Amino acid sequence: xxxxxxxxxxxxxxxxxxPIIKTAKAMKELAPGELLEAFATDPGSVPDFKAWAKSxxxxxxxxxxxxxxxxxxxxxxxx
Amino acid sequence: xxxxxLILGGGVGGTIVANLVAREVGDRARITLVxxxxxxxxxxxxxxxxxxxxxxxxxxRPEAGLLLHDVKxxxxxxxxxxxxxxKVVLKSGRTLRYDELVLATxxxxxxxxxxxxxxxHDFYTLDGAMRLHRALNDFxxxxxxxxxxxxxxxxxxAPVEFAFLLDDYLRARRLREKSQIKLLSPLNxxxxxxxxxxxxxxxxAERGIELTGFFNVESVDPVAKTVTxxxxxxxxxxxxxxxxxxxxxxxxxxxxxxxxxxxxPVDKNTLRHxxxxxxxxxxxxxxxPISKSGSVAHYEASVAAAEIVxxxxxxxxxxxxxxxxVMCFLETGHGQATTIRFxxxxxxxxxxxxxxxxxxKALFNKTYWxxxxxxxxx
Numbered sequence: 001x002x003x004x005x006x007x008x009x010x011x012x013x014x015x016x017x018x019p020i021i022k023t024a025k026a027m028k029e030l031a032p033g034e035l036l037e038a039f040a041t042d043p044g045s046v047p048d049f050k051a052w053a054k055s056x057x058x059x060x061x062x063x064x065x066x067x068x069x070x071x072x073x074x075x076x077x078x079x
Numbered sequence: 080x081x082x083x084x085l086i087l088g089g090g091v092g093g094t095i096v097a098n099l100v101a102r103e104v105g106d107r108a109r110i111t112l113v114x115x116x117x118x119x120x121x122x123x124x125x126x127x128x129x130x131x132x133x134x135x136x137x138x139x140r141p142e143a144g145l146l147l148h149d150v151k152x153x154x155x156x157x158x159x160x161x162x163x164x165x166k167v168v169l170k171s172g173r174t175l176r177y178d179e180l181v182l183a184t185x186x187x188x189x190x191x192x193x194x195x196x197x198x199x200h201d202f203y204t205l206d207g208a209m210r211l212h213r214a215l216n217d218f219x220x221x222x223x224x225x226x227x228x229x230x231x232x233x234x235x236x237a238p239v240e241f242a243f244l245l246d247d248y249l250r251a252r253r254l255r256e257k258s259q260i261k262l263l264s265p266l267n268x269x270x271x272x273x274x275x276x277x278x279x280x281x282x283x284a285e286r287g288i289e290l291t292g293f294f295n296v297e298s299v300d301p302v303a304k305t306v307t308x309x310x311x312x313x314x315x316x317x318x319x320x321x322x323x324x325x326x327x328x329x330x331x332x333x334x335x336x337x338x339x340x341x342x343x344p345v346d347k348n349t350l351r352h353x354x355x356x357x358x359x360x361x362x363x364x365x366x367x368p369i370s371k372s373g374s375v376a377h378y379e380a381s382v383a384a385a386e387i388v389x390x391x392x393x394x395x396x397x398x399x400x401x402x403x404x405v406m407c408f409l410e411t412g413h414g415q416a417t418t419i420r421f422x423x424x425x426x427x428x429x430x431x432x433x434x435x436x437x438x439x440k441a442l443f444n445k446t447y448w449x450x451x452x453x454x455x456x457x
Contacts, residue, residue, distance in 0.1 A: 015368040017265040018230050021295050024309040044273075051267045055293045056310045 003061075003073070006034035012041045012069060019045045020052050023074070027058060030076040035061065038072045046070055082108040082391045085167060085177035087157045087330070089114030089142040090122075092362035092376030092383075093183030094452040099384035100391070101149040102454070108391045110150045111175060113167070114142050117154035120205060121447055123234065123373060126241055126410075128208040130215065130248040135205055145452040157184070160334040162355045179357050179387045182343055183380075184330060186233060186363040186371060188323040193228045198301030199321040202241060203233065214318060215248065220257030221317030226306055227265050228296040229324025233363060233371045236409040236419065238262065238322055239269055239279055243412030246286045260288045261314060263306070267292035272427045275409065275419055282411050282432065296321060325371070327364060342366035347423070348400035350383045357390075359383045370405050377451060378404045384454075408440035416440050 007026055011019040019040045026036055038049070046063065049072050053060035061073040084100055086093045089112055097112045104110075119142045127133035143152050156170040160180070167175045188203045190196045200211040223245060225238050242262045249255040262269065262283065268276035269283060269290055283290055294308040299319065306321075307313045326332070327341025336355070337343045343360035344353040347367045352358040361383050362376030369375055378401060385397040403423030410416045416436035421427035430436070450456045 013368070016271055018368075020293070021230050021265060021309070024293075024295050028309060048266060052293055055267060 003035060005037045005073070006030055007036045009036065009038040011038050011045070014040065015042050016044045016048055020048055023049070023052070024056075027056075027074065027076055032076050032078045034076050036074050036076070038074070040070050040072070041068050043070075045072075049074070081106065082178035083176055084108045084110045084179045084181075084387055084391065085175055086110070086112045086181040086183060087160075087167065088112075088181075088183035088185055088362075088364070089117075089119055089152070090183060090185050090362065090376065091373045091451060092185075092364075092380045093181065094119060094142065094145055095377060095380035095454045096181050096183065096361065096384045096387070097150045098145075098147050098452065099381060099454040100387050101147045103384070103388040104391045105149075108178075111153060112142070112146065112150055113153045113155055113157050113169065113175070115154070115156040117142050117152070119145055119452065121444070124444060125202045125205060125208040126237060126244060127444075128205065129202040129211045129241065130244045131212055132244070135209055138205065140448060145448070147453075157330045158333065160330065160336060160358075162334075162336075162358060165357065177357070179390055180359070181383055181387070182331065182336065182352075182358065182360040182364050183362055183376070184328040184364050186325040187328055189326050190228070190321070190323040192324045193296065193299060193321070195299030195301050196228060196321060196323065198299055199228075199306075199319040199323075201321055201323050202237070203323055211320065215245075218254065218258075218318055220254050222259045222261060222315060223318045223320065224261045224263065224306060224314055224316035225320045226263035226294065226296045227322045229322070230265060231368075231371050232322045232325050234407070235271055235370050235372070236275070236407055238264075239283075240410045241320065242283065242288050243286065243410055246288060247412045255287075260286075261291060261316075262288055263291050263294035263296065263308070263314065265293070265295050272419065272421075272429075274427050275417075275429045278417060278429050278432070279409070279411060286412065325363075331364070338366055347403070348382075349386060349396070350379055350401060351386070359386060369403055370407065372405065372407055373451075374404075374406045377456070381454070381457070408436060408443070410437065410440065 124138040159168040361379040363371040411432040415432040
């Protein structure tokens with residue numbers, strides 16, 4: 001089953017905590033249930049994204065890595 | 080004749096570059112520094128002004144007294160850089176030409192970008208620190224909230240340091256038991272750097288400073304006295320202290336030299352502008368993803384100066400490049416401090432907080448005026 005991404009963020013080259021802040025801002029604009037994907041290069045962003053998702057209740061859908069680029073998918077929480 | 084070396088900004092970085100270049104090139108170049116105020120301000124002292132441990136007058140000196148005689152100081156505001164014709168237009172209408180240009184204009188704070196944010200206090204300008212000190216003097220107990228309203232900001236450890244110094248201040252005034260200190264952090268830890276967070280978090284807990292993670296300040300309601308995060312959380316306050324959002328200076332934005340926030344893109348090693356010839360940028364001015372701090376401006380200044388000296392003398396670019404070196408002190412209260420040191424290739428290390436680091440910081444603060452601006456400290 002393919003998934004539809006509502007918003008894609010390019011966070012490559014940014015160091016923490018900028019990727020989290022830009023993601024937090026972008027997530028606010030999404031409707032509940034919509035998906036956001038982000039591409040980042042800061043290795044520290046992997047645990048930060050997972051912890052942010054857990055803390056805010058927005059489900060962490062998946063993550064993958066291609067070379068030096070990390071790819072995350074987050075889902076806007078249902079109200 | 081010789082080259083025209085023009086430096087915009089008389090902060091720590093611009094002043095060091097001017098003095099180092101002047102010392103090396105003699106009469107081969109005319110060196111001009113443009114500063115909008117004519118005063119050099121020691122910004123790390125703002126934190127101490129806020130808690131009443133430093134006098135504002137001790138943090139400000141005339142820039143002219145810190146520059147070598149070979150450097151010409153113009154007190155004026157640069158309004159437009161024209162790289163195509165290698166000219167800089169000043170507010171007075173005067174135009175200066177350059178062969179080598181250093182952008183050391185630093186950052187500015189824009190609290191107005193946060194809805195309701197102007198109701199918050201800050202210690203990022205001298206006036207702000209003085210106002211905060213007055214507010215603390217009037218404070219008789221309640222909840223003081225410290226938050227971050229924008230990244231990047233100057234001196235990353237400052238909010239944590241302020242929390243510790245505030246704890247000391249309230250204890251000295253016997254108000255600590257009637258007060259709560261809440262520190263709101265953009266990440267799920269006290270500080271960006273994990274090793275430093277691990278060191279300071281137990282001390283925050285020991286001092287009764289409450290840490291709330293993933294709280295990226297979005298807006299303030301000055302009537303309800305609440306601050307709300309992008310994550311959707313709301314916290315009550317009696318006194319609110321925010322790190323304001325920062326941007327590059329207007330001249331950078333108006334001249335199209337930077338990104339959407341006015342940070343100048345440079346090579347992270349040579350500090351040369353990524354697309355424009357004969358332009359370097361240092362310190363807060365750049366888009367390098369590294370601390371915006373005096374120590375970075377200080378270390379970068381010697382690299383930019385060496386590049387410019389080589390350009391003036393017609394020599395090959397120097398092999399010495401900026402390696403990402405950062406060195407900061409972090410006050411942990413009770414007369415103790417630690418340090419944070421790292422570079423592009425080495426992760427941060429912080430020693431256990433001790434009195435000697437507090438005294439080292441105090442000594443640095445006092446000797447700054449006689450060592451750093453003159454380029455006497457490597």
